[in-house]
Amino acid sequence: MPHLDPYFKQVDSLQDAFIERLREAVAIPSISSEDARRPDVVKMGHWLAGQIKALGGTVELRELGKQPGREHLDLPPCILGRYGNDPNKVNVLLYGHYDVQPAQKSDGWATDPFTLHIDEKDRMYGRGSTDDKGPVLGWLNAIEAHQKAGVDVPVNLLMCFEGMEENGSEGLDDTIRAEKDKFFKDTDVICISDNYWLGTEKPCLTYGVRGCNYYSVEISGPGQDLHSGVYGGTTHEPMTDLVRVMNSFVDPDGKILIKGIDELVAPITAQEDALYGPIAFTMQDLHESLGSTVSIHETKEEALKHKMRYPSLSLHGIEGAFYTPGAKTVIPAKVIGKFSIRTVPNMEIDEVTKLVEKHVNDEFAKLKSKNTMKFHIVHCGKWWVEDFNHPNYTAAAKAVERVYGVKPDMTREGGSIPVTLTFQEELKKNVLLLPMGSSTDAAHSINEKLDKRNYIEGTKLLGAYLHYVAGELKK
Amino acid sequence: MPHLDPYFKQVDSLQDAFIERLREAVAIPSISSEDARRPDVVKMGHWLAGQIKALGGTVELRELGKQPGREHLDLPPCILGRYGNDPNKVNVLLYGHYDVQPAQKSDGWATDPFTLHIDEKDRMYGRGSTDDKGPVLGWLNAIEAHQKAGVDVPVNLLMCFEGMEENGSEGLDDTIRAEKDKFFKDTDVICISDNYWLGTEKPCLTYGVRGCNYYSVEISGPGQDLHSGVYGGTTHEPMTDLVRVMNSFVDPDGKILIKGIDELVAPITAQEDALYGPIAFTMQDLHESLGSTVSIHETKEEALKHKMRYPSLSLHGIEGAFYTPGAKTVIPAKVIGKFSIRTVPNMEIDEVTKLVEKHVNDEFAKLKSKNTMKFHIVHCGKWWVEDFNHPNYTAAAKAVERVYGVKPDMTREGGSIPVTLTFQEELKKNVLLLPMGSSTDAAHSINEKLDKRNYIEGTKLLGAYLHYVAGELKK
Structure with missing residues (x-):
């Protein structure tokens, strides 16, 4: 020693x-x-x-x-x-x-x-x-x-x-x-x-x-920000489209709705499953670190698995829209939604990106909007x-x-x-x-x-x- | 004379x-x-x-x-x-x-x-x-x-x-x-x-x-902003819930999806209908002022009616989420979605608010989220x-x-x-x-x-x- x-x-x-x-x-x-x-x-x-x-x-x-x-x-x-x-x-x-x-x-x-x-x-x-x-x-x-x-x-x-x-x-x-x-x-x-x-x-x-695949979806339409009183109802609004696309990614219980993602996740083995029980962690610990009791899962083991070895998807925010306190009657001309997926074995970066990009394209196409959509890969780490x-x-x-x-x-x-x-x-x-x-x-x-x-x-x-x-x- | x-x-x-x-x-x-x-x-x-x-x-x-x-x-x-x-x-x-x-x-x-x-x-x-x-x-x-x-x-x-x-x-x-x-x-x-x-x-x-009823929906959960890598998958995320609620308000063609709103709008009379044709206005004028061709409607008359005498709903933005350029892997703890409805005869302020509030409550309840939602009236003008x-x-x-x-x-x-x-x-x-x-x-x-x-x-x-x-x- x-x-x-x-x-x-x-x-x-x-x-x-x-x-x-x-x-x-x-x-x-x-x-x-x-x-x-x-x-x-x-x-x-x-x-x-x-x-x-x-x-x-x-x-x-x-x-x-x-x-x-x-x-x-x-x-x-x-x-x-x-x-x-x-x-x-x-x-x-x-x-x-x-x-x-x-x-x-x-x-x-x-x-x-x-x-x-x-x-x-x-x-x-x-x-x-x-x-x-x-x-x-x-x-x-x-x-x-x-x-x-x-x-x-x-x-x-x-x-x-x-x-x-x-x-x-x-x-x-x-x-x-x-x-x-x-x-x-x-x-x-x-x-x-x-x-x-x-x-x-x-x-x-x-x-x-976990890895992180970070993406953004940029939707633009009008040439400049517009007054919602003067133009509301006449124009396709980028925010409406973006919220619709962002809504299609994940459900309130954290389930990723992008087709094919779940199938990429390696099944949990019995040996790995046994690792979570001994970990010094309680639901109360989780609630304390969340600062709230808004946890999705009811048991420590489930919470730990979803924290460590299952993927998740978070919506981080929107660039280009009104974001300060108060009220502004604006139709933002270009908005960029930011989101990321936490990846786990065996989700390969490119495989995930392919599924996400196809999903975004499909969802935007469904809107039949005249606005323009661009999908961006912001950064990816395995x-x-x-x-x-x-x-x-x-x-x-x-x-x-x-x-x-x-x-x-x-x-x-x-x-x-x-x-x-x-x-x-x-x-x-x-x-x-x-x-x-x-x-x-x-x-x-x-x-x-x-x-x-x-x-x-x-x-x-x-x-x-x-x-x-x-x-x-x-x- | x-x-x-x-x-x-x-x-x-x-x-x-x-x-x-x-x-x-x-x-x-x-x-x-x-x-x-x-x-x-x-x-x-x-x-x-x-x-x-x-x-x-x-x-x-x-x-x-x-x-x-x-x-x-x-x-x-x-x-x-x-x-x-x-x-x-x-x-x-x-x-x-x-x-x-x-x-x-x-x-x-x-x-x-x-x-x-x-x-x-x-x-x-x-x-x-x-x-x-x-x-x-x-x-x-x-x-x-x-x-x-x-x-x-x-x-x-x-x-x-x-x-x-x-x-x-x-x-x-x-x-x-x-x-x-x-x-x-x-x-x-x-x-x-x-x-x-x-x-x-x-x-x-x-x-x-038109009048303007301006509202916000505030959703909060975690006690503070969280790292999406560390907590993604374990917690109900306010952004996920808010995007879901905001997604339920309006479709990409500007149709308001809040039940009962359409029924409040005074039907257009033949006399009023005849007013729009003679107006010196072209779709090109609209496109010039939009700075783009992303108009929803194809004819001048429809565009004018939707500008002047039909209601519209715009999503203005989200306070509390990530809004700057770049990438931030944050789960925002509290987000406030801002939106407003342009009102027309015979939409009474309080009647509209009642419908909107019920809609927001119903949509949030559907999520079965542990997060907390508050509906706010920001300002209303008839x-x-x-x-x-x-x-x-x-x-x-x-x-x-x-x-x-x-x-x-x-x-x-x-x-x-x-x-x-x-x-x-x-x-x-x-x-x-x-x-x-x-x-x-x-x-x-x-x-x-x-x-x-x-x-x-x-x-x-x-x-x-x-x-x-x-x-x-x-x-």
Whole structure:
């Protein structure tokens, strides 16, 4: 058993400095999906590179050029960092992202989203606190605590931190492919901390994620927005058509109505079925994280399966229509409906897209509208599943037991983390998801937070994992 | 036939002075919906009162107090003007407004919106040129030309010019009710010049406007926005429910699907049916104003009926869902769908609301969703129709023929002009809409303009109308 106590003690001593590090990171509004914030994403990348270098690591910034299709925008750099270069050590590749989801106070945040706010329960609120700045900084914290504790980091760390994760990871796959025989060549295992526990008390290891096929349907008609009093009744209205098309995708119980989708889903085996019972999760946990009792299913097992291993379809919103409070008597001239399907084995991206596109075309044709419809693929990422009997997982399970005193739940994530799949396919090495945050962290929502406990004990966990994985994979 | 030539000649002679009058008015940015411009609205009211007094009229400024719900703002005064007080003359009440829609050069105006700009085609560009400063000044121009021609103004003029028309006509209805047995007591007929011809060549008289019942449906479920990857499939999604409810309102051909609505619509009579054929309007005109050929109907007559005398239902948008460009994998926690019905005789506001509310409740109940639905009435304004066989209309038709050499189109407006109804209901006198501007004037849009011809010939028309109405209503 690795001697970790000096390291753990040092993490505890440094916690205020670690929180300041997170505060600095949260203060940079690195929203990758907003044009005006792109310079902040770049700024955040340079800040992060500076942090790695300050700890004695080396950094190569891979500039990814212009954003395809949006050439007025530079892509933020992909940070390729290295800490340690000992040929006798195992090489662990870390992935994380330094960009964040959009956020503004007026969305309903209790405090400014880009000012870290710590409440009386030690919840640290701020955009990116848990997704994914906290976990990324966890790795840096671990290095620092090792240094200050005088404990050798037992592996070589390779780092791949991107700035476009919340906007389709544009440019990342190309970088991984380009570097697979170069920067990433000696990778032995991959560890990613960018997901969440199922609850708030028990850590988990995650061996699968759903994919995400994100689409939009654009319907246009009039040459410009029209006054509904003057023109209502004379013109085909794009909103009417769009609502009709969007209505055909899913029923209120979440059943996907697009023909052929269900047939693609791999049947559940008895062995897999048995995994869900032991998971530390209750319907009350679900209701707490929903903030409501509006769950579709009645049992924990059903809810977990629909979260982890069945597909779902969500309608996200409509661009181009009236969206502010109050009343506007407008007939919007062009509206774009956004929706996505969470995919699972064995739904292949293109197969799903073909079914969706045919469905959209058929539904629009039924309307016999003079408006024009365009179907767009916004982004698609495939699902991923991993072998959880690999030493990478055994090491992580031991680290969890050491830090938290419990065996981790073995879970799949509902949300997609497409890079898992790219790493798996390109590097052909085992990929582990080792989350830091808890189910109540509200990633992508208002009032995103990371509990101080998760940040600090999570830093211990990430460091401990490095020791166990060095042991399991001893060269 | 009234002897009008000296008057007409004087209007022609004074046209430069009339344009200067409009230039002065346009230069005052009396935007009623912008707090910072409120003093300019008040200034504009005093300028207009000064103009009336300079012509020998009398003015009472009705101060309306603070703006309800926005008590830091004073309402601009309602101008009650009078020109002539001869008990042997007919009393014609004029209504207009001296406030304007917002405008700034950066919205896309070719020239400064508050500097009257006359181009080589004698189009006079400026905010308020056609809506409604030009028409209001048309009445003053008519008085001045009478004076300079030595022709007696054949009626007493009562004037009601308000400064909040573009911001809900706050305070106006109360003023009309308060003054109906006082200032407005002797009103014989009412004339309003605040709408537009259907095209660019042929004047019209307008005898009806549609009403507007504006509603919203609010559906909420989860306690906060959720990540669709993490929660998709586990929760009832408000967007799914809302799209389903909104889908049930109207079909792509504009047919309202809410049970009982159609039955409220007054059947079209043979006499009314015959009105639409002669109207100078083509499908090409409609397509030009739509900026597209996405019209629902194939004939001019059907298109006009659906614009003027049948109800319509428009879906305006959704508040609370994702609305910006790009992709966001969000399950919105609370979404509010906005829609409105343009109403026509004999659809009573409350009757329509009852049907809509029942429909919404029934449709939501069908979903068997655990989400919560609330139905809201946002605002409702009733339709108005007038008896166009009244001497008020006969007089106006004769004036049009005299000035323009054509019989006017008899039209109804699709959009609402609530003051028509208030005057009709409170004063119980015939109300006529006698527009000055044409369909291309772009009221409420960028590059609003009034053609010089419409302003000058329109001034002749307003003056001629006074003579004909005096004749038709001879006491």
